[in-house]
Amino acid sequence: MFRRIFLSLYILLYSCSVTLSNEIKTNLLPARRKCGQHEEDRIFGGTKTTIEEFPWLVLLKSANNGFTCGGSLINNRYVLTAAHCVSEDIVSVRLGEYNLEKDEDCEGDDTPGLEYCADPVVNVEVEERIVHEGFDSRDRNAYGDIALLRLKKEVNYTKFIQPICLPHFSELRTKNFEGKKAVVAGWGRTEKKWESEVKLKVELPIQSNEDCSEIYQQREINIKNSQICVGEKRERILVKVTVVVL
8 A cells, every 4th residue: 555645635616606708718728618527426525436526636656655646637738736746756647546446446236247337547657747936845835836747648538537627717716715615536534544545525615714824823824815725614613624726
């Protein structure tokens, strides 16, 4: 078993009523109809996903420590991840994974030949690591904690490998999402152990940066407007709070 896996965080915002204008024009990212597509089961609470959900999730593989972090496929050549996950030791990524302990991922009928199985996983070597110029691993504030991995070859999209959508629109990049719901998904830490062998998901509320700052200032960490706080709020205490750098 690998030594450690960090929780993969992917924010899916629901109930967003915005006028989608001022789109960033680019041919480097997939069109809206070609990204963010997956079979979705809206039952949350730290539950297992289906083998088709979140097909943009990838695992980062270290040459020495196995799988150490998660990321999101954003087009057929690039993976978005956290800067603190990226080092020269990251040599490849795995796409289309569901259960790390099984060679073939299947669900449904237990009768041989009638179960529904995913395609084999795809492992692709990393060609280039691009860390945000503002990231400083010694800074506890973790500003600019974002990075790109360029893959050595293009990835073919399947039902189990799809790109995530990025916020092309200025309204989405500046909108206040306090009170909306976010989805956290991946193979990260659970209530019972440090990692999960299967892909998990949980729906959590987005909190205000003001409430989040009250918690993090106790740890001498400052929150910026370019960050989002996700977690449960109980009696003015934020639990399971995660800072996501945009």
